[in-house]
Amino acid sequence: MEIESISHDIVIVGGGGAGLRAAIAVAEADPQLSIGMVSKVYPMRSHTVSAEGGAAAVAREDDNFEMHGFDTVKGSDFLGDQDVIQYFVQEAPKELALLEHWGCPWSRNEDGSVATRAFGGMSTKRTWYATDKVGFHMLHSLFQHSMRFEQIVRYDEQFVTKLLVEDGVVRGVASLNIRDGVLRIIRGRAVILATGGAGKIFPFTTNGNIKTGDGMSLAYRAGVPLKDMEFVQYHPTGLPGTGILITEAARGEGGYLRNKDEERFLVERDYGVGTKAELGPRDMISRAIIQEIEAGRGLEGAHGQYMNLDLTHLGEEKIQARIPMVRELSKLYIDVDPVEAPIPIRPVVHYMMGGIDTDIDGATSIRGLYAAGECASVSLNGANRLGSNSLTECLVFGARAGRCAVDFSRGIDEGSDANLRAQAEEEVARIEALRNKRSGNEKISRLREELNTTMESGCGVYREEGSMQASCETIDVIKQRLADVSLQDGSRVFNTELIAAMELANMVDCAEAVARCAVVRKESRGAHTRRDHPHRDDQNFLHHSLAYYEPGSPPRVGTKPVTLGKWEPEERKY
Amino acid sequence: MARPAHPHAMQPSRPGSTRTAPPQMPPRYPMGGRYRNYTLFDATGLVYLLVGFVALRIVWALGSGREAWQSMLNQLENPLYIAFHVLAFVSVVFVAVRFFSLFPKAQPPRIGPAKPPPAPVITAMLYGVWFGITAVMTFVLIGGNL
Amino acid sequence: MSERQKKTFVITRFDPDTDEVPKTESYEIEVEPYWKILDAINYIKDEVDPSLSHRWSCRMAVCGSCGMMVNGEPRLTCKDRLSGYGDTIEISPLSNFPVIRDLVVEMDGFMDKFNQVKPWIIRAKELAAEDGPMRQSPEELEEFKQFSMCINCMLCYSACPVVANEPEFLGPAAIALGHRYNIDSRDEGAAERNEVFRGEGTVFSCSYANECSEVCPKNVDPAAAVNQAKFNAVIDWATGLVISRDGKE
Amino acid sequence: MKTFLLRVEPLIWLLFGQGILIGTMLLTGWVLVVGILAPLGFFPNGMDYTRALDVASNPVSRLVLFALIALPLWKGAHHLRSLSIDLGGADRDTTVATTLYALAVVGTILAAIAVVRL
């Protein structure tokens, strides 16, 4: 059967914060352009919806771009590109103001101005919030605003399986309609990837089921390197068992972390966070918690050791007004009312600092291919992201990628039909074979579990050469075993098993890049902490890591210089 | 097993690309669980319609002279009429209780420049007015003079 | 760890390729006491029958994908504790929706309605980024805040008898959303939306079953929104009779 | 007809709402006394012809009686319409709705005449 092909000017993969912002930017840049937005879930289901705490941008009199910039650079352990950071802090307030114009219900001060709260690693209150459902409100505002543009054509519940590239220029994507199992070519003169993170490669994560690193793998397989993948952010406060996030806003509003002796250990002992205490950056606090547990000061629970997040002194009224979702989630998922008792928490995989290597425009090494949001690494976050910077990042760089893609698309033709068809036909054959694969000894769920386990043991908060090497080897084996999975669902219609199989392959790609880059970086920087190399080594490692896809073997790991500027690397002490 | 809903319920304007199973009504509908009160609430429509027409007959009879009135009164003594009015009374009270609990939140937070009072106050007012009017009505109808 | 318990799940299955009509299938599994309904379904999908199809993602009651009928009631399955149920639990796709497969329902009809209410800020004059944020008092925010909490899980559509029988009806969540914008102090589009509210999918079709609010997992209270919307649509209609709006009719 | 119904929907809804609100408030005492207590022989004075006519022909009473007859008709018609839709009659809706509202219109006109000729 002839493969259907649809053409748009710009194709956007992903309907989360970054994808929607990019789509709106394109629509506003040129109303004549048609936009195809492909997403494997309906946009409002994207995982941006679960972000809780807030979005950072300078808003107060006592704040300025300089301060926000330096906080971010320092938070990144000097691995953030400073040109990117400067652009980011300047655009941030404009982007959040736009979101306000589009209806986002930001929480307010008495005088009607937008309220801001304190956040980890930020030197003043600059995190805008809408109670503690910020991602939810931002995503819904963006999605609803995007509906007014008729030129944004949505392809909901369609799964992009391959980038169609011809002579180093991207021409579109191959997209599998989950509804009917039919693969289509969606052509565009530029493609923007905004597919979100890959937290699902870990067993214990705040991320939802859809965060399987698809976009990273798509770009990676097409030849774009993945950058800084070894930096995986552990959020200090996840609920044991489920990994559901208790937002940093809980500490921003005054919550304390306590060990089993009820000590505020961040105050009692020196963990590098200084007077910031609970409002230190995430990497440091996560390490502190692990150290407390290792020193025997953890509490014992059904899901292993944990610490307490104590909000009881805040009082019901404040909790209800500022962080109602924290209360809702604790009651629902762990049976604790934070008004009355401390919430058990432990560090949980939260965010990928790394991702598709892009420049400040979001452009990748493939012409016409852009990336933004969590799937991209524009090098804003470096070795450690500051909480509340990433929602803003989705907006600032989503918009920029959108505008740059428009500029690019003006000077480019559509490419050859035959070539794309040939690629798509191969893709159809591959997917059909997978769907009909009844022989094989491997189960998707088992491989996923093994991948998860090895990622936790090798690439946890603390890392070591030996366990990392072991992870690399296990991943090699899993890669082989992947060829031996069998599927039980042969249906064309809404075959979620087929999708899960493809997602697993994408996860393996990401996991491999994480583990391989981690082994190479023989220092401790930001979220990457090695027991065998406990210090930062600017001499040898003040550079980004790049992982290049090598068919049939582990990635080749290379480097890329960091763009410095105003701020020289110094010891990171708070 | 639930019965089918309208075959077009929640169908998209552009048909989907695969065959779908038709939508089903919620299994408890119409008389199970909470639905019973809703269905009964709707069904009181019949009682209200009839009560309205009966009241019309009564008032019409009053306007048609002493004899017509007397014959009307005689008819009303028919046990069927009394039974119907008992049903009507139950219905009216049922409607009042259900509606007064639902009404307050249907008030917009602001009507023009005016803000309605909080919900409990509205409920209290509704009950107050209801009892008040009923008391006055009853008093007048049983022969009292205002 | 904790004692596992046996429970039977009777799940409605439908594959349009092979099934004429939906059928049910039973799965007996051992569950952990702290599981939510969704955990059990995921367990069945992973370990017992990978051909079972259902939607889920966030597992924290915010993405809105995991709505299903549990023992005949529309529930958000990642929020719904297993421990509240007996030994046999029936799971079927949301009622009032066409079924694509197994527990997956057709959502595009909902998206159409969603779009119809113009769920975006309408202003006579658009602002630019440089203008900075508008002012809105906490009280003004409070007026619509509750109605902006909807996660589009569609449980309300599955419970509403009018949705079941009147295909044009806009339905609770969509009307609540339109109303949310109408009463947002930053919006100037109420007249347009009120016209939609009085149009084909008319808000007046709602007969205040209040079922939508009973089943809403986020306490949006869509029934309140719908009925406030009626009120406002009537007032708007009445004023329209008295004062003719310039440019229209 | 369908478009016409849509156009008057706000008005119908208003009448319906008042049918519930005012209708219910007025009907409670009415049904209790005129429908139940008086026929059972309690309070014979209230139903005496001269007195009844005297009380009823007061302008306020006329208005009350009009509302008491007409508004419940609208509540009834509208609710029966939604009942018929809920029980699966959406496709016949225009016919059902037209018939029911026609009844209410006729009833309303007759109610007006009835209170005027008192």
Ligand SMILES: Cc1cc2nc3c(=O)[nH]c(=O)nc-3n(C[C@H](O)[C@H](O)[C@H](O)COP(=O)(O)OP(=O)(O)OC[C@H]3O[C@@H](n4cnc5c(N)ncnc54)[C@H](O)[C@@H]3O)c2cc1C
């Ligand atoms: C629990 C939690 C709380 C957080 N809190 C905060 C916070 O308070 N502040 C902050 O700044 N950041 C926070 N973050 C981080 C932030 O939410 C994310 O980094 C950000 O939302 C990522 O947005 P995105 O648009 O890049 O991706 P997503 O929102 O994940 O969207 C990805 C999109 O890509 C689509 N997609 C993926 N793969 C494919 C494919 N193969 N084919 C088609 N479509 C595909 C998906 O359907 C989806 O629409 C939090 C994250 C989590 C998990």
Ligand code: SF4
């Ligand atoms: S109103 Fe409530 S039930 Fe309806 S879609 Fe929204 S959240 Fe779900």
Ligand code: F3S
């Ligand atoms: S259930 Fe339906 S009838 Fe109205 S009050 Fe809710 S929309």
Ligand code: FES
């Ligand atoms: S899985 Fe997201 S709401 Fe249940």
